[in-house]
Amino acid sequence: RNGHTLLGVLNYTKTPGGSRRLRSNILEPLVDAETINTRLDCVQELLQDEELFFGLQAVISKFLDTEQLLSVLVQIPKQDTVKTAESKITNLIYLKHTLELVEPLKAALRSCNTQLLKAYYNSLEDTRFGIILEKITTVINDDTRYTKGCLSMRTQKCYAVKPNISEFLDIARRTYTEIVDDIAGMITQLAEKYSLPMKTSFSSARGFFIQMNADCSTLPNGQLPSEFTKITKMKNTYSFTSADLIKMNERCQxxxxxxxxxxxxxxxxxxxxxxxxxxxxxxxxxxxxxxDMLLSFAHACTLSDYVRPEFTDTLAIKQGWHPILEKIAMEKPVSNNTYLTEGNNFVIITGPNMSGKSTYLKQIALCQIMAQIGSYVPAEYCSFRIAEQIFTRIGMDDDIETNASTFMKEMKEITYIIQNANDKSLIIIDELGRGTSAEEGIGICYAACEYLLNLKAFTLFATHFLELCHIDALYPNVENYHFEVQHVRSSAGNKEKIAYTYTLSKGYTEEKNYGLKAAEVSSLPSSIILDAKEITNHIAKQILHRQKSTPEMMKQRAAYQLAMRLVQTARNSRLDPDSLRVYLKALKKKYEGSCPTPGKNDEQH
Structure with missing residues (x-):
């Protein structure tokens, strides 16, 4: 219902069935690359062939809720009431309307090229559609169809069955027509009698009634004649009835x-x-x-510069952005790169409060889902590894219903991830261990990271615990990234403010005391902020120097990166021998550059 969701971004469906299908796909994306690529081929053809896109959209938009219609048609009513009878007649008219759209749908699909659309065209050639429609048209009038408006639909239902099939039905219909004509004639006579601009109106609740547009001052004594009852007025429109009209309505019913x-x-x-x-x-x-869902994906692509995703063993997004943020802001948000491979499958993200960490993490999850349901993705280029599950630990709220504190809720969520994640998972953790003391929080984060590092799952871990960043010295598959900020002095020159760039860069954040800077922007009293700064500086002096990477660790890390690149090249390379030779020489040069030389180490010591 809220437009600021992935469903809100992608939902340009024209039928209730299409909308339901899109929702269920978002909740349970596909995990088979072949099926996803089949869908993407269709979306690509719809984007390239305007005639096909608009032709299909025009036909699809005329379909009613076919799924619901089928479920109602096969139901056996408990008792035969007037309501049941009316419902069954309506559903048969809906069925006739649906079957009459099969031929136009076939015509729209006739020139398609993709495998799935061709399969759908062949399915529509089923002779049973013609057999059912033929049986219906032997009994039901050819011009009986679904129309909007309760009186129009009532007329369609009355005259749905062809004449001469039931003599009693023909007599009953003649009687009904006479009553309706009498009602119209009576209202015309009343209009002439009182010289008022009366007209016949109808609603499903009131049946036939009289409506009139007139100013109160034009009425004798400012009131309607006494024979009219149940008078309602909205602006200058009067709605009313009379005793005779009520009786005729009863006869009509x-x-x-x-x-x-x-x-x-x-x-x-x-x-x-x-x-x-x-x-x-x-x-x-x-x-x-x-x-309907595939047309919706194609429609969403036309409103923004989405790109077709590829499926490999790497998660690589070039200049990707948040699709929901784009819809909210009505402009393209800041875009960032993402790169995870089997050799660099764990990314730690740091940065000040409000620098964009949570938005970035959600963006990756949304892009992964979009790719796996067969949609194009908001990026300049993207490649995904099929994720069998996406695990997230985002947000922090107490859960009153289960009597769980913030910390307890965090622990339950991380426990669920640890127990269920596998090598094909995508894990997104937006801060962990905040609900307890800093030392224990860091300990829990470190231990959880070490456990997750044993998996080949792609993991993105946002944290404010900078101590966690040094885990890359022990594990070469860990990469550190941070969100950059700029320091801007106010015009008076006495205050320094943080300007957020929302840009992701390599390494961990060098920002210090950014929590205090964020507190300064809020309305927290300045005396409290000054005290906080003093206490922070005192604690900072007592903390030991951070652990540095040794030359041996740097050498091991470079060797690991080289080995992973070689494995990846052996698996996926499509380069010719000469290009491959150039690439391997570049890899060797990069490896030699990453290894510390003995001379430099001696100088450092």
């Missing part, structure tokens, strides 16, 4: 009940003949909802 009952008996007989062929409609419902 009685006549209608007879018509519905007799039509219902004919419709039930017709439906019994149709039921053996009805299975083809489930396939039609599936085709319509899938085409």
């Amino acid at each position: 009685e006549s209608l009940r007879e018509i519905y009952h007799m039509t219902y008996l004919i419709v039930c007989k017709l439906l019994n003949e149709i039921y053996e062929h009805i299975h083809c409609l489930y396939k039609l419902s599936d085709i319509v909802s899938m085409l």
Whole structure:
């Protein structure tokens, strides 16, 4: 319901079935690359062929809720009431309307090229669609169709069955027509009698009633004649009835009940003949909802510069941005790169409060979901590894219902991730261990990271604990990134403010006391902020120097990176021998540059 969701960004569906399908796909994306690429081929064709896109969209938008229609059609009513009869007649008209759209849908798909769209075209060539429609048209009038407006639809239902099928039905319909004509004639006579601009109106709740547009001053004594009752006024529009009109409405309803009952008996007989062929409609419902969803993906692409994703063993996003943020801001947000491989599968992200860490993490999860449902992705280029599950630990709220504190909720979430994650998972953790003391929080984070490092899952871990960044000295598959900020002096020159760039850079953040700077922006009293600064400086002096990477560790890390690159090249390389030779020489040069030389080490010592 809220437009600021992934469903809100992608939902340009025209049918209820398409909207439901999109929602279920977002909640449970595909994990088979071949199926995803089949969908992406369709989206690509829809984007390249405008005639196909607009032709399909025009037909799909005319379909009703086929899935719901089928479920109602096959239901056996508990008792035969007027409401049941009316509902069954309506559903048969809906079915006729749906089947009449099969040929236009086939015509729209006739020139398609992709495998899936061709398969849908072949499915629509099922002869059962024609058989059902033929059976319906032997009983139901050709011009009976679904229309908007309760009176129009009531008329369609009354005259749905062809004449001469039931003599009693024809007599009941003539009676109904006479009553409706009498009502119109009576209202015309009343208008002439009182010289007022009365007209006949209808609503499903009131039946026929009189409506009139007139200013109060034009009425005799400012009031309507006494024979009119149930008067309502909205601005200058009066709605009212009379005793005679109420009686005629009752006669009209009685006549209608007879018509519905007799039509219902004919419709039930017709439906019994149709039921053996009805299975083809489930396939039609599936085709319509899938085409609607694919059209929706293509529509979303036309509104922004999305790109087709590739599927490899690497998560690489070049200049990707947050799709929901783009919709909220009505402009393209700051874009960032992402790169995770089997050899660098763990990324630690640091940066001040409000620098963009949480938005970036959510962006990656959303892009992964978009790629795996067959949609294009907000980026200049993107490659994904199929994720079997996406685990997130984002946000911090107490859970009153389960009596869980913030910290306890964090622990339950990380426990769930540890117990269920595997090598094909995508894990996103936005801060951990904040609900307890700093030492214990760092300890929990470190231990959780070491456990997750044993998996080959792609993990992104945002934290304010800078001590955690030094884990890269022990584990070469860890990369540190941070969000850059700039320091800007105010015009008076006495205060320094943080300007957020929302840009991701390599290494961990060099910012100090950014929590205090964020507190300064808030309305916290200056005396408290000064005290906080003093206490922070005192604690900082007592903390030991951070651990530095030794030359041996740097050499091991460089060797690890080289080995992983070579494995990746052996698996995925499509380069010719000469290009491969150049690439391998560049890798060797990079490795030699990453290894510390003995002379430099001696100088450092």
